[in-house]
Amino acid sequence: MFIDFMGVCFDQIFNQAAKFRYMFGGHAVTPVVVRTMWGAGLRAAAQHSQSLLSVFTHVPGLKVAAPSNAYDAKGLMIAAIRDDDPVIFAEHKMLYDTSADVPEESYVLPFGEANVVREGGDVTIVAIGRMVHTALEAAEELAGSGVQAEIIDPRTTSPLDVETILESVENTGRLVVVDESNPRCSLATDVAATSHRTRSGRCGRESSWSPARTPRCRSPTPRGPVHPGRAKIAGAVKTAVDYAR
């Protein structure tokens, strides 16, 4: 059901399911998978369009998966079902009509392993769900002006594959996070801050690069298009490239 409706059952998710194992001293398992539909794009107004992944990512005890394509959806779903921890399985509503090659046989995509969707040496773009596709469109446009973007799809926000993101940023020196959620306390702020902090810690000094974010505006989700589009992503990349040039 719509991720916007999670408020009516949030106690069961974040006070009960997420905490049983910890509160009961490791004696409990809560192997539940909650499927939910997220994201804007249907012009369905403020109560059917939200991108609340960060709300669940914030809660210790929960795992959060958000596949960007049908192949990943199958592998992540099988992993989620076999997992003994509670999983929020977030399916972007604008991806149901997309297709991908999906094998008949069972396979698992482990949680916490990002997918490098596109390789490039000039800038790292982290995007999730529908934004992976939008970022790919932007990358093609940027390639025309000589900027090669590397696109990373984390696949799961909890756990988050920080290592793959850092490896890419070590190479490119620039990070753009594409997120269609609200700007404060979002996946974008989290990935940017986590990457920056971790890299600074390793180098023993402040990073020489600055992450850029492309959240949507700060308001309830309007019925018109406000989520990051190709042009906005390309603009953020150009800003990052110019900053570190």
Place this chain on the structure above:
Amino acid sequence: MTGTLPTPTSQELTPDQLLDAYRVMRTIRDFEERVHEEFAGGDIPGFVHLYAGEEASAAGVCAHLDGRDAIASTHRGHGHCIAKGVDIVGMMAEIYGKSTGSCRGKGGSMHIADLSKGMLGANGIVGGGPPLICGRALASKHKGDGGVAVAFFGDGASNQGTTLESLNLATVWNLPAIFVAENNGYAEATSSSWSVATDDIADRAAAFGMPGVIVDGFDFFAVHEAAGEAVARAREGGGPTLIEVKFTRYFGHFEGDQQLYRADEVANAREKLDCLKRFRANVTSGGQLTGTQLDQIDSEVAAAVDEAVVAAKAAPKPDAADLLTDVYVSY
């Protein structure tokens, strides 16, 4: 379908059943009286909410339950734990936050659980338990294991959406579920006569298509009889029941509560209504048990509770490193 049952007697229980019931109630009372004393000493972390005065509810319901069955509890959960067979040594250590506790010290008073005993946890969320037992009852129904699930909750929780949704779902799914509304008159400091829209909580059962029963919560036999009917109906596929148990809690909402919201109704309850006194009078006057038998249990329970406190105080605290474990099975 709401009704008040005639007061039953002890005649239908065997002497062993009566002894077990008395032992459970006496253990709860002594456990809670002792936690009350020890909490004042300052060594117990967090909050504690004591069940003294309400013993007949947990004992009367859980006397019908076995290994197939599960219960969900409340912030006032010690009595439910004891009645469902959770070891008091582990419980006391848990309340003290020690590594030998039921939950290795990570839960405390409000989260004591023993899944191996079908005790799904005390619960820090008012109205947290009823949804849990719908899930457990649904699992038993699908497995066909004959199990029933019981949610104990308070008059405050009876107003929560989660409780009302659970009552509805239990009937819609025809679940082997029993909802025990323990109405002690106050949700924290708010009187149930003010906060509950109906005269009685049991009145709400009709709205959800299930039987609703009111029982005197100071009377073990009244609770036992009502719960027996409900458990039998649930096991036979007859669906859920709402039982409202009315009584008075002997201590405040939490230890430290000044109780400015209520007159001194506790002294009267302790003197004239107390479940342990009434039980003793009932079984000894009827000749099923002797006072000596009950005195013997009193002595054994006092020693057991004392041992639990001594063990809890002597037990090691969890290592600091343990604070960050058990968040996930794997991550």
